[in-house]
Amino acid sequence: MPLLEVSNLIVRYGAIEALHGVSLSVEQGQIATLIGCNGAGKSTTLRAVSGLLKPAKGSIRFDGKEITGVAPHEIVRLGVAHSPEGRGVFPQMTVDENLDLGAFARPRSEKDQIRKDREKSLDLFPRLRERLKQLAGTLSGGEQQMLAMARALLARPRLLLLDEPSLGLAPQVVQTIFQIIRDINAAGTTILLVEQNAHMALKVAHHGYVLETGRIAMSDSARVLEASDEVRKAYLGIG
């Protein structure tokens, strides 16, 4: 049974239908990636999974449990963390406070475990450790991305939703971020990765989905997609 199973998802913004029946699934322990052009509906899909948007139709199951229509703060408690597009760090709070908020949903009884997870996150992103007292709004773009990911990890998610973690970052930083995504996954967290950088995304992912204007156009193993002519032409800029 997949950890996340989305079927026939329809999401509307007012009168505009952004998703016209999207189905996808993410296997336990894997990385799945959702690639597609601007406005295809990638972020919309993630927002529906984390509960920020109420789907008009369709179902979302996490770990076999129906979570469609469940409030976002409850979904976090079930084990889904979402690092949103544009990072969404709290600019007027310190790095420290942002990290604390990542663990907001966890009970006081997990205090020791939270401290350990915090150390682990900071080991993963050593640059954050030097900047704990700095306001998040004054971090560089790459550092903000690291903070958003570290913060999401502090929720101890079983499923991590990442929305364009490489957006606007220098090539070396992109390399680092993708290596960390691999590490997070190797440590046991299942990941649904939304990316414009299809090349890198397909490299780290096990499975890939191509979203075109609110519909899944292709679904295959990342290897196969990487090699397919259509993907190479449309998303990898080759051929």
Added chain:
Amino acid sequence: MDQLLQTLKDGVTLGSLYALIALGYTMVYGILKFINFAHSDIVVLGAWLSLTIAAKLLALMGIVDPPAWMGAVVLVGAMVACGAVGFTIERLAYKPLRGAPRLNVLITAIGVSLLLQNTGQLSALFGTSPRRIPDLLPDTTLLSIGQVQLKLLDVVGAGTAIALMVALEWLVFHTKIGRAMRATSHNVNVAALMGIPVNRIISFTFVLGSMLAAAGGFLWALKYQTIKQTADSSWVLLGLKAFVAAVVGGIGNVRGAMLGGLAIGMIEQFGAAYLSSSMKDVYVFTILILVLLVRPSGLLGKATIEKV
């Protein structure tokens, strides 16, 4: 010298009152980005409830001079009742409009304000004429410097306001729920993704703002004793000045509201004492215009910088 001391004293007592009321405007704006027009009506309700509770208690106990603890009971009673009213208003009037255009919410707030003003004047409630609140504190003078008298009333009034603000400051900046309030005010969606129950935080904010408004109403009643009927236009001016205080301090900023309240109180009193007392409202709005010209986001408001 006497005049300076007297004006300082008046500025602090009035300013701390404005600050209490300004906090409600600023907290609600911080989270929902709308101006709660009904906020000043909660202040009025707080004043009238203080009067009603005090009068009922005295009648019940069959006494004329209230014991020292009664002021505290009246204050807590008014705060709890106004907190409940604030909660109900948010649930019934504003929550269903979450995500609706801001104009709709604004118009609803004006509607709620009119409803409160006019319901308050029903004869079964507070009626259509001013009334006097029983003296809750003895008219004791604690200290005299020249002509200036520091009364028990002044100390209790400013002390209560300052204690409440210190408590709020602690709540907002040093507790888990305060952190959740700040996160929700920065970004509701991201706050929800952190596992913060944003609807509960919004309710809590309304309750808190309404409780502070009630305290403002109580202190107003203590200071001025005669309480005008709920739809009297003088209340609108009070609400407006407190709102100006919130804007001057930086709307959405809790510390800014406190500073703005004090600043507006001082400016009003100093202007009245040294320039012309008939123009005191003009100074307040002049300062508003000046601040908005020089620092559009208010004294402590930050123009938010977000890297993309």
